[in-house]
Amino acid sequence: MTKKILILPGDGIGPEITAEAVKILDACRESGLDAEREEGLVGGAGYDAAGHPLPESTLAKAKAADAILLGAVGGPKWDTLEDLSKRPEKGLLGLRKNLNLFANLRPALLYPQLAEASTLKPEVVSGLDIMIVRELTGGIYFGQPRGIEQRDGENGKERVGFNTYVYSESEIERIGRVAFEMARKRGKKLCSVDKANVLEVTILWREVMNRLAAEYPDVELSHMYVDNAAMQLVRAPKQFDVVVTGNMFGDILSDAAAMLTGSIGMLPSASLNEKQQGMYEPCHGSAPDIAGQGLANPLATILSVAMMLRYSLGEPALADRIERAVGKVLDQGLRTADIAYPGTRQVSTREMGDAVLAAFAES
Ligand code: IPM
Ligand code: MG
Numbered sequence: 001m002t003k004k005i006l007i008l009p010g011d012g013i014g015p016e017i018t019a020e021a022v023k024i025l026d027a028c029r030e031s032g033l034d035a036e037r038e039e040g041l042v043g044g045a046g047y048d049a050a051g052h053p054l055p056e057s058t059l060a061k062a063k064a065a066d067a068i069l070l071g072a073v074g075g076p077k078w079d080t081l082e083d084l085s086k087r088p089e090k091g092l093l094g095l096r097k098n099l100n101l102f103a104n105l106r107p108a109l110l111y112p113q114l115a116e117a118s119t120l121k122p123e124v125v126s127g128l129d130i131m132i133v134r135e136l137t138g139g140i141y142f143g144q145p146r147g148i149e150q151r152d153g154e155n156g157k158e159r160v161g162f163n164t165y166v167y168s169e170s171e172i173e174r175i176g177r178v179a180f181e182m183a184r185k186r187g188k189k190l191c192s193v194d195k196a197n198v199l200e201v202t203i204l205w206r207e208v209m210n211r212l213a214a215e216y217p218d219v220e221l222s223h224m225y226v227d228n229a230a231m232q233l234v235r236a237p238k239q240f241d242v243v244v245t246g247n248m249f250g251d252i253l254s255d256a257a258a259m260l261t262g263s264i265g266m267l268p269s270a271s272l273n274e275k276q277q278g279m280y281e282p283c284h285g286s287a288p289d290i291a292g293q294g295l296a297n298p299l300a301t302i303l304s305v306a307m308m309l310r311y312s313l314g315e316p317a318l319a320d321r322i323e324r325a326v327g328k329v330l331d332q333g334l335r336t337a338d339i340a341y342p343g344t345r346q347v348s349t350r351e352m353g354d355a356v357l358a359a360f361a362e363s
Pocket of ligand 1: 089092
């Protein structure tokens with residue numbers, strides 16, 4: 001059956017990088033992928049066109065799609081919107097929540113050609129291959145109550161901001177299973193990251209992970225406090241195989257892990273629900289400061305297409321071909337600004353996309 005793919009370019013560099021990824025997607029369609037694609041508006045683009053970061057029409061298209069490719073959302077133009085529910089980021093969070101995309105896979109894989117591009121010593125990062133499994137539809141991002149309100153304090157009335165960090169056992173269990181299964185397919189090591197020395201919610205998190213471990217005797221489970229995990233990621237990152245953690249810790253740790261690989265511009269991600277319907281996006285943001293200048297790295301988005309083929313479209317061979325094509329252009333010494341260093345050739349967003357396309361066509 002023909003698969004449906006929704007393309008949501010979004011804001012900032014989003015349109016430039018998705019344009020390059022769509023070229024590769026179309027090349028896959030020419031190579032036998034039975035899929036059709038359509039576009040939609042999200043984030044600031046959705047707000048500008050329809051008054052909402054997740055317009056009804058976009059949500060309807062997203063629900064009907066087998067997979068979604070999203071560029072990035074947000075920018076200074078919308079940062080001053082008083083109504084927080086209209087901010088671009090709410091478009092992204094709304095998609096995650098409405099489609100129940102609870103499992104966020106963020107691989108931090110170092111391409112050997114980029115060992116020099118990392119801010120860490122090559123020997124610390126070479127061979128790095130971590131998979132961060134981040135819970136994406138719960139935790140403090142979505143917990144109620146939340147808000148900013150006037151309250152009576154010792155010095156009279158003042159404004160108070162609050163959020164709620166909450167996880168139910170079933171939410172912890174389902175993300176735990178995804179992570180254990182992932183570890184089983186990889187190096188069989190799972191590190192669960194929490195703050196169980198302070199937060200009750202993560203005491204429960206740890207308990208549930210320990211309970212699940214009995215069902216996965218072939219996987220070695222360890223626990224780490226999030227502050228230590230942040231330190232270990234930059235001290236000795238190769239100790240990690242699969243990391244599982246909640247929404248906010250995962251947000252932070254995945255940015256840190258991304259930098260180990262040379263640039264956050266290299267990291268794709270997949271957000272899946274129980275039906276393997278997925279949204280695929282680069283881990284980086286909309287980078288409004290470099291938008292429209294051809295400086296953005298399209299590789300994270302192109303690699304997100306590979307993840308889409310692997311996890312939602314059942315086309316692992318095409319996914320491999322894309323990943324090999326990316327390896328080939330890196331071998332050729334082509335680099336966008338974020339990963340360029342002396343001895344390499346700096347290319348624009350479009351030149352990088354075209355080079356991957358050429359390498360893909362040859363393979
Ligand atoms: C991410 C981003 C988002 C998040 C923002 C844009 C809402 O940082 O996908 O990591 O915090 O989840
Ligand atoms: Mg983030």
